[in-house]
Amino acid sequence: xxxxxxxxxxxxxxxxxxxxxxxxxxxxxxxxxxxxxxxxxxxxxxxxxxxxxxxxxxxxxxxxxxxxxxxxxxxxxxxxxxxxxxxxxxxxxxxxxxxxxxxxxxxxxxxxx
Amino acid sequence: xxxxxxxxxxxxxxxxxxxxxxxxxxxxxxxxxxxxxxxxxxxxxxxxxxxxxxxxxxxxxxxxxxxxxxxxxxxxxxxxxxxxxxxxxxxxxxxxxxxxxxxxxxxxxxxxxxxxxxx
Numbered sequence: 001x002x003x004x005x006x007x008x009x010x011x012x013x014x015x016x017x018x019x020x021x022x023x024x025x026x027x028x029x030x031x032x033x034x035x036x037x038x039x040x041x042x043x044x045x046x047x048x049x050x051x052x053x054x055x056x057x058x059x060x061x062x063x064x065x066x067x068x069x070x071x072x073x074x075x076x077x078x079x080x081x082x083x084x085x086x087x088x089x090x091x092x093x094x095x096x097x098x099x100x101x102x103x104x105x106x107x108x109x110x111x112x113x
Numbered sequence: 114x115x116x117x118x119x120x121x122x123x124x125x126x127x128x129x130x131x132x133x134x135x136x137x138x139x140x141x142x143x144x145x146x147x148x149x150x151x152x153x154x155x156x157x158x159x160x161x162x163x164x165x166x167x168x169x170x171x172x173x174x175x176x177x178x179x180x181x182x183x184x185x186x187x188x189x190x191x192x193x194x195x196x197x198x199x200x201x202x203x204x205x206x207x208x209x210x211x212x213x214x215x216x217x218x219x220x221x222x223x224x225x226x227x228x229x230x231x232x
Contacts, residue, residue, distance in 0.1 A: 031216060038216030042158075049208055049222035050158065056216055093158055097216045100172040102148070104158040 002026050002096045006105035012113040019081040021108045023094035028074045031098065038098040041070055041079045044107075045090045054079065055097075086112060115139040115221050117209045122226030129199050133226050135192040135209030142190040143167075146212040148219060149183060149194050151205035159205075162194065163212065177203075199230045 003026040013019040029038045037057035042050040052061045054070035057077055067082045081088055089112060094105040121133040133149070149161040162183040163172040171183050182195040192209055206225040213220055 034215070036216055040216075040218035042218075044158075049225055050219075051222070052213075052218045052220035055213070055218035061218075061220065091157075095158075095160075095218070097218060100160075100163060101174045102160040102163070104160065107157045 001101055002029065002098060002103055004094055004096055004103050004105040006092075006094060006108050008108060009106065010109040010111065012111045013081075013084050014113045015084055015086065017084055017113075019084055019088070019110055021079045021092050021094075021110075023072075023077040023079070023105050025075045025077075025096050029096045029098040030074050037073055037077070038096060039070075039072070039077050040095045040097055041068075042093045042095065042104075043088075043090045044093065045087075050093065053092075081110075084110075084112070115211075117211065117221060117223035119207065119209050119223045119226035122207065122228050124229045124231065125199055126232050127199060127201055127230055129230070130195070130197045131199065131228060132196070133194040133207055133209075133228070135194075135223060137190045137192065137209075137211070140211070142185075143187045147183075147185065147192045148210045148212055149192075150208045150210055150219070150222075151203075152208070152225075153202075153205040156205075161207070164192070196228070199228075201230050204228060204230045 007022045039057040041054040044050040058070040091107045146165045164183045180198045184193045208225045209223040210219040
């Protein structure tokens with residue numbers, strides 16, 4: 001099984017500043033035939049189901065603000081939120097979609113400083 | 114509008130059974146693989162099960178193998194999760210989710226169905 005580990009578990013960032021969340025997989029999630037990383041990011045606001053933000057490690061889902069960006073390849077990935085806004089308070093999860101079980105990271109709780 | 118609506122959650126005693134349903138609308142259900150993901154109170158997301166577009170391939174996380182069965186009725190645009198031999202640790206909100214294709218993530222998510230296993 002591929003284990004996903006996020007860091008940090010929580011962080012507090014000032015409005016307008018940058019938030020960075022890291023995600024590491026226990027083995028590569030790069031699909032060689034397509035040269036795409038099967039890594040997704042989700043946002044879960046309190047009391048809501050998760051929402052897909054990023055797939056293929058760096059492709060932003062339609063309608064997601066461009067302050068959200070994803071990067072990385074192989075086993076190391078980053079979600080960056082530039083210009084933090086109040087509505088970005090949430091828990092963020094990475095997930096590998098490479099092979100079952102399609103494990104999630106433990107989540108990173110983002111708060112306003 | 115693409116939508117998934119779960120039903121069938123509730124309170125059940127340990128060892129009991131429950132069947133969740135998920136009705137899909139707004140997209141061609143027969144062309145997508147589907148998943149169940151659960152979230153225990155105050156905890157993170159856990160992938161539970163997958164079924165491919167025609168039901169010929171199913172996968173499960175180890176903790177539910179032999180107890181849970183995923184199925185679908187494409188004529189009714191409905192996904193199911195039959196849960197038997199329920200344990201207290203199965204208590205969670207269960208989300209029905211559409212798989213978008215190879216590596217493209219899960220979207221949309223239903224609002225979730227709460228399953229509580231308690232005596």
